[in-house]
Amino acid sequence: MRIKIKLLFIACVSVLSAHGIAIADVKKMPIEVSGLVEIEASSASPYVGSSVSDIVLATAELGLSGQVNDQISASITLLYEEDDTDLEVDVAKLTFKPADTSWSVTAGQIYVPFGSYDTNMVSDPLTLEIGEARETAIQFDFEMGHFSVAGYLFNGANKKNNGADDKIDNFGLNLGYAFEGKVNVTANVGYINDIGDSDGLEGSLTSTNVQDHVAGISLSLMAEMGDVNVIIEYVAARDSFLPGELAFAGGGAKPKAFNIEAGYSFKFLGKWASVGVGYQTTDESLALGLPEKRIISSFGVDVMKNTTVGIEFVRDSDYSVSEGGTGQSARTVTAQVAVEF
Numbered sequence: 001m002r003i004k005i006k007l008l009f010i011a012c013v014s015v016l017s018a019h020g021i022a023i024a025d026v027k028k029m030p031i032e033v034s035g036l037v038e039i040e041a042s043s044a045s046p047y048v049g050s051s052v053s054d055i056v057l058a059t060a061e062l063g064l065s066g067q068v069n070d071q072i073s074a075s076i077t078l079l080y081e082e083d084d085t086d087l088e089v090d091v092a093k094l095t096f097k098p099a100d101t102s103w104s105v106t107a108g109q110i111y112v113p114f115g116s117y118d119t120n121m122v123s124d125p126l127t128l129e130i131g132e133a134r135e136t137a138i139q140f141d142f143e144m145g146h147f148s149v150a151g152y153l154f155n156g157a158n159k160k161n162n163g164a165d166d167k168i169d170n171f172g173l174n175l176g177y178a179f180e181g182k183v184n185v186t187a188n189v190g191y192i193n194d195i196g197d198s199d200g201l202e203g204s205l206t207s208t209n210v211q212d213h214v215a216g217i218s219l220s221l222m223a224e225m226g227d228v229n230v231i232i233e234y235v236a237a238r239d240s241f242l243p244g245e246l247a248f249a250g251g252g253a254k255p256k257a258f259n260i261e262a263g264y265s266f267k268f269l270g271k272w273a274s275v276g277v278g279y280q281t282t283d284e285s286l287a288l289g290l291p292e293k294r295i296i297s298s299f300g301v302d303v304m305k306n307t308t309v310g311i312e313f314v315r316d317s318d319y320s321v322s323e324g325g326t327g328q329s330a331r332t333v334t335a336q337v338a339v340e341f
Helices: 002-018 023-028 126-131
Strands: 031-045 052-067 072-081 085-096 103-111 134-144 147-154 170-179 184-192 216-225 228-237 256-268 271-283 293-304 307-317 329-340
Touching: 126 216, 126 228, 126 256, 126 271
Parallel strands: none
Antiparallel strands: 031 052, 031 329, 052 072, 072 085, 085 103, 103 134, 134 147, 147 170, 170 184, 184 216, 216 228, 228 256, 256 271, 271 293, 293 307, 307 329
């Protein structure tokens, strides 16, 4: 941890020095600090076995960002998730964007623009569990009116040729569209040449030595009209993995996920509140520990400034016994307190 932060600081200082900015000037730069704390209490009835309950620090996030000069900005985000993520540098990036231009270049540890994963719920959508990918990458962005293009390059964890291909051979592209009017619309189409490098799949593959990369696609649409929003997203592998890499029902898995949600915001006892309902599915994703179907609903209230209290109800259906699952259903109720600053 300290080594990573020190190296990043040295890199930032080197960039600043190259642009003629003294270290004393860095100390005078305004630094923006942001944070998020989420505490959750849950009770679950799993597919098999007795009910369980717990209270966890679901998210502790601290972000630092600064505008180094009129062209370069830098940011670091630290993240801790109890039982899931040890305290680590989640994102650390430098962005170069010349003034009055429509393009920029970002380099560092980032979440590449593959999938949107918008949600009205407390928990992440199943599409995120398949597609979200954090990589050390170089990303190129360009905007023109309502349209945007983002391309990126990185050296992924999955290696071909028995691990010999240790090079920058991973890439992706995202095409975006955003329109604001009576109906606000945001749409994205994404491609990544190896969905096996996503955070969810990488940890589930039996080995990082793969015969070939398996590409992935993502499609997302979010429409907002007044206090109502609709979210639709689809993430999928384009081909099947080998049975020895990621298996399903005796063959190679071709994982995919779909999410559709509707949300509505309104005043509740003088406070802004929101409700959401959703339906999610996966296919050939048993090895990822995901359900085949999910019905989900949530309710949240902004009880104070930057403070939200929410509750979520989830009903999961497992894959059938013939596919290697239990054929059973599971239920989870989660209450959350979230504070942003």
